[in-house]
């Protein structure tokens with residue numbers, strides 16, 4: 357019914373006979389803008405039906421115990437005037453795995469003829485969600501087959517998301533895209549330099565990115581269909597045993613309550629080295645959620661947002677990243693006797709690899725993606741737990757404009773996209789060491805820290821993809 361009304365309105369708009377709102381007669385240019393995009397948004401509950409192993413803190417000792425609220429995946433599909441589509445899925449999850457993304461990308465191509473490069477998946481990195489990484493779940497799970505639980509959960513999630521895409525596609529309706537931004541101040545750099553190296557503690561002088569980029573998707577009657585917003589900060593206010601979206605879950609919940617009929621979507625930024633402070637209580641997660649929702653409201657209320665035109669260009673490709681020379685067999689055997697359960701477990705995994713493959717793999721390919729919206733917006737989606745330096749670097753190098761009246765495209769850098777394999781340090785963070793630079797690798801199956809080539813390799817690939825996406829969008 358709503359679709360029919362919108363289509364009818366559109367016909368009247370094109371005939372130049374309809375007034376929208378109180379007394380504003382649409383000009384031909386405005387009518388063109390209104391027909392430039394089509395969009396549809398949807399919301400899918402993804403809370404596990406049974407208690408299962410939770411992701412995020414290695415020190416967890418037992419599975420979840422119910423929920424404080426539901427976890428969601430949010431879907432936004434955009435189509436430009438040439439019929440090119442972009443499918444964005446944001447999730448209240450720890451990360452995106454190949455086991456989750458790859459089958460969805462394959463179904464997009466097979467069932468809907470949408471290229472895999474046009475699928476952008478992002479994880480809020482809530483630490484109160486299910487563990488969907490099969491190996492991690494089976495390693496940590498005490499009792500029961502936690503690995504199988506993670507596998508079944510992922511398969512069910514794929515099924516739900518493919519079904520949601522199938523249901524949404526026929527419902528694309530005319531839309532207007534606008535961009536503005538607010539700010540929120542609860543993130544803080546968490547890498548404090550001390551005499552004994554960098555420790556995980558609030559670091560007020562450390563770099564942050566407190567901008568809250570907001571993409572508003574409006575129906576032709578100016579009502580809000582969807583609002584996509586970002587923030588660069590770990591969803592780690594909480595560390596308990598109930599499913600919860602943390603501050604990002606609350607921000608989405610508050611925005612949807614205050615804008616009925618809107619799908620609010622959180623896109624994690626380059627928050628790999630950022631924590632919300634203060635933390636550790638449910639009330640604080642709600643407060644941070646309200647602060648973020650308020651920043652989004654501020655962006656929505658800006659009188660002259662930047663109109664985002666098409667057409668779309670999408671480019672995606674892998675970057676080959678090198679890990680430092682791995683420990684020798686003798687060193688791994690010593691590590692296995694260290695008595696530290698994380699060291700033991702890491703050494704065991706690498707020794708298994710050595711046994712099975714005759715060597716330890718030191719190069720891995722990870723995905724990077726760039727979406728270009730006409731001359732107006734460049735959305736860079738970086739893999740891994742991306743640290744804040746990448747946001748600042750790409751804002752500068754890709755020449756970010758910000759508001760209305762500026763000619764450079766806005767540059768929006770999302771982290772935690774498409775494959776969240778572990779931390780993606782910048783060269784600075786790698787050299788400084790500490791958790792994000794080196795130590796966190798102990799929880800993964802990767803051999804150790806990256807080589808110093810990491811940042812330049814990521815940057816070179818992002819530049820190449822940006823050129824490709826901009827060429828595709830702008831044809832020059």
Ligand SMILES: [Zn+2]
Nearest residue numbers: 481590628741
């Ligand atoms: Zn993290």
